[in-house]
Amino acid sequence: MTEQAYLVLLALTPEPLHGYAVITAVRELSGGRTELAAATLYGNLDRLVQAGLVEPAGESVVDGRLRRYYRITDGGRLAAEAETERLAALAARARQALRHRAAGGGRTADGLAGGLPFGARLAGGRA
Numbered sequence: 001m002t003e004q005a006y007l008v009l010l011a012l013t014p015e016p017l018h019g020y021a022v023i024t025a026v027r028e029l030s031g032g033r034t035e036l037a038a039a040t041l042y043g044n045l046d047r048l049v050q051a052g053l054v055e056p057a058g059e060s061v062v063d064g065r066l067r068r069y070y071r072i073t074d075g076g077r078l079a080a081e082a083e084t085e086r087l088a089a090l091a092a093r094a095r096q097a098l099r100h101r102a103a104g105g106g107r108t109a110d111g112l113a114g115g116l117p118f119g120a121r122l123a124g125g126r127a
Helices: 003-012 019-029 038-050 074-102
Strands: 052-063 065-072
Touching: 003 019, 003 038, 003 052, 003 065, 003 074, 019 038, 019 052, 038 052, 065 074
Parallel strands: none
Antiparallel strands: 052 065
């Protein structure tokens, strides 16, 4: 799942939103690091709808402009939860790697990290 798609799912978690509100929520969720253009947003929404993770939730006209609303599906919520868990596990492995490196656990002359093939500790024992 791309970071943009993940952020769109998270933005839709509390309630259905229209496009501009999704853009605003994504900006807030990302601490200003992700700024979606309209074309990027609607491309992501189209893919999420096709995947069954998001669904249309109605339309309204505000100040003469059509607003389309979208909501996360149960499958979308499960996908966002799974991605959150995946990212948390990755962050935990990253912290472990950084602690290991800071403790002097760099590579040995034969390219091994702490006596294990590179990546073995980070990938749960797989090289």
